[in-house]
């Protein structure tokens with residue numbers, strides 16, 4: 001039996017539209033409704049035929065749904081929560097795909113009626129692109145989905161959401177929300193911050209023209225520009241909502257950079273070598289774990 005029969009998706013950009021496509025592909029009998037604040041996005045999703053019904057408001061989109069998934073930037077969660085709360089069917093599961101998790105419990109929890117089960121989740125899968133045309137049905141295949149149930153969460157609701165993501169091809173892990181935020185600060189949020197920073201530095205550097213940066217960009221810089229092309233609204237909200245963990249990790253990154261700076265200044269080749277050699281080990285471990293999405297074999301190992 002399917003874990004959910006009527007799924008509603010609020011926010012139909014990269015992740016929301018990928019979710020709709022994946023549900024269509026893996027659970028074709030599920031009825032999918034949803035909405036987006038942008039009328040142009042609603043129109044495009046209607047043209048693409050991704051949903052059974054595109055509603056004009058979040059309230060109308062969630063009526064009768066047994067699973068509601070918020071796929072909007074984290075800064076919009078409280079507003080969406082307030083709009084859907086009065087319309088939710090008793091017993092519905094409310095979940096999300098947000099990149100930070102404690103904020104979801106804090107912002108949505110107090111707004112939802114007692115009959116509703118809040119089970120936040122984060123598919124650790126995405127790209128630097130946004131909008132409904134950027135979505136694709138295989139986005140979640142072979143990727144982790146981290147579920148962060150609040151203390152005392154309903155076991156049946158949790159099991160149904162785990163089954164839902166498994167059917168979409170994801171590997172499911174459970175984590176405490178604050179721990180998720182610390183782990184993702186180091187593996188995703190700080191790397192994005194460094195990319196935004198280094199691309200900004202290159203653009204502002206006196207004595208090097210923008211034309212030279214573009215013409216002579218080596219692979220490393222090009223990889224940073226891909227990440228730094230990610231959606232500014234989404235990432236502004238990630239840093240504002242995962243502030244504590246990001247600042248904690250950023251403090252460590254600054255200290256470690258200062259150590260490297262000092263080693264370069266004093267010609268400490270051994271220290272640089274040791275550091276670079278242990279970083280290479282982490283890269284190899286990622287490839288061995290089948291987590292390198294640039295690998296042409298990615299997905300085949302799963």
Ligand SMILES: NC(=O)C1=CN([C@@H]2O[C@H](COP(=O)(O)OP(=O)(O)OC[C@H]3O[C@@H](n4cnc5c(N)ncnc54)[C@H](O)[C@@H]3O)[C@@H](O)[C@H]2O)C=CC1
Pocket residue numbers: 010011012013014015016035036037038041058071072073074076079080097098099100123124125126127128129130131132231234238
């Ligand atoms: N982009 C990525 O690679 C990943 C993003 N996420 C999370 O997924 C969520 C959505 O991100 P994307 O799909 O990438 O962004 P996106 O920009 O492609 O789509 C977001 C959509 O939400 C809509 N929206 C904004 N405020 C709204 C509101 N109040 N009511 C209804 N719709 C509203 C926008 O019009 C837009 O179409 C974010 O919370 C992000 O943290 C999670 C995993 C990966």
Ligand SMILES: O=C(O)C(=O)Cc1ccc(O)cc1
Pocket residue numbers: 098099123124125126127128188227
């Ligand atoms: O495109 C990339 O490199 C990403 O890192 C995608 C991504 C962005 C945000 C998430 O919460 C999860 C994955």
